Amino acid sequence: QVQLVQSGAEVKKPGASVKVSCKASGYTFSSYAVHWVRQAPGQRPEWMGWNNAGNGNTKYSQEFQGRVTMAGDASASTAYMELSSLRSEDMAVYYCAISTASTLGAFDIWGQGTMVTVSS
Amino acid sequence: EIVLTQSPGTLSLSPGERATLSCRASQSVSSNYLAWYQQKPGPPPRLLIYGASSRATGIPDRFSGSGSGTDFTLTISRLEPEDFAVYYCQQYGRSPRTFGQGTKLEIK
Numbered sequence: 001q002v003q004l005v006q007s008g009a010e011v012k013k014p015g016a017s018v019k020v021s022c023k024a025s026g027y028t029f030s031s032y033a034v035h036w037v038r039q040a041p042g043q044r045p046e047w048m049g050w051n052n053a054g055n056g057n058t059k060y061s062q063e064f065q066g067r068v069t070m071a072g073d074a075s076a077s078t079a080y081m082e083l084s085s086l087r088s089e090d091m092a093v094y095y096c097a098i099s100t101a102s103t104l105g106a107f108d109i110w111g112q113g114t115m116v117t118v119s120s
Numbered sequence: 121e122i123v124l125t126q127s128p129g130t131l132s133l134s135p136g137e138r139a140t141l142s143c144r145a146s147q148s149v150s151s152n153y154l155a156w157y158q159q160k161p162g163p164p165p166r167l168l169i170y171g172a173s174s175r176a177t178g179i180p181d182r183f184s185g186s187g188s189g190t191d192f193t194l195t196i197s198r199l200e201p202e203d204f205a206v207y208y209c210q211q212y213g214r215s216p217r218t219f220g221q222g223t224k225l226e227i228k
Contacts, residue, residue: 035217044208045157045165061216095164102198104175105172106211108153113164 002026004096005079005110011117015105017084020114022096024077032098034079035107040092050114051079051089091118122147122211124220133146139196141223143209148189153213156185156194159222160205168207169194201227 003024007021022034049060053072060068060078069082079096094114097107123146124162152172157165164187167176169185172192182197196203204227209220 042217044221045210048218059215061214094194097164099212103167103170105153105177106167106210107157108167108170108176110164118137 002098002100002109004098004109005095005096006096006111006114009117011119012086013120014087014118016081016086018086018116019080019082020094020096021117022079022081022111024079027053027100029072029077030074032100033057034070035097035099036068036070036081037095037097037107038090038092043092045095046092048081053079063109072084086116086118088118092115092116100118121216122149122218124211124218125208126190126207126220126223128223129221130226132226133199135199136228137199139194139199139203139225141194141196141207143192143194143220144163145190145192145211147214149192149211150200150213152188153211154185154187154192155210155212156160157210158181158203158205159208164206168170183216196225199225204210 003025005023030053033050035050036048046100051058051070063085072079096111098109124145127142139145157163158167173185184195206222208222
């Protein structure tokens with residue numbers, strides 16, 4: 001079945017960078033763009049952007065422009081999201097998600113989430 | 121950016137009752153690209169409804185979505201114990217994709 005499995009929890013100091021991976025299985029990786037969504041404790045989800053490994057296109061939310069890099073490695077069926085210049089407000093669970101062909105853009109498959117803690 | 125406002129913030133109901141959750145957009149949501157998700161503590165959000173009114177795979181028919189333009193509704197016809205959770209609406213017709221602040225459905 002279609003599945004996204006993310007890398008483990010991270011603890012980083014303010015100003016550092018974090019890189020989260022998302023390994024896909026059960027489908028052709030380059031068929032769907034991989035989106036990244038984060039959710040701070042008790043807050044609504046926040047969309048960060050997407051990367052399409054099939055055509056190399058990427059789009060970022062203005063909120064993260066300049067600090068985030070998203071990429072995909074089709075040979076490894078893995079997507080990556082790197083966020084730099086971390087601050088305490090970046091402490092959240094980071095999810096990768098895709099919309100398969102049947103849901104017209106809504107996220108029907110999610111990774112399990114990666115907790116990123118930012119603390120000195 | 122399209123701002124989504126959900127109401128009420130908290131809804132207290134009993135199993136077997138009907139739940140009506142609202143999502144209002146600050147601008148018209150193109151092509152009714154509006155989704156509803158359910159989230160319980162721990163797991164990621166679970167897609168319930170997409171395209172404003174289409175149920176996702178495996179979602180029971182007690183969940184239904186309606187609306188268009190700027191006003192959307194999620195209805196749960198008869199609440200089951202497992203339905204008590206937080207519900208978010210999301211628009212995905214315009215970038216950035218945005219989520220509402222959520223409605224917490226709690227047991228009365």
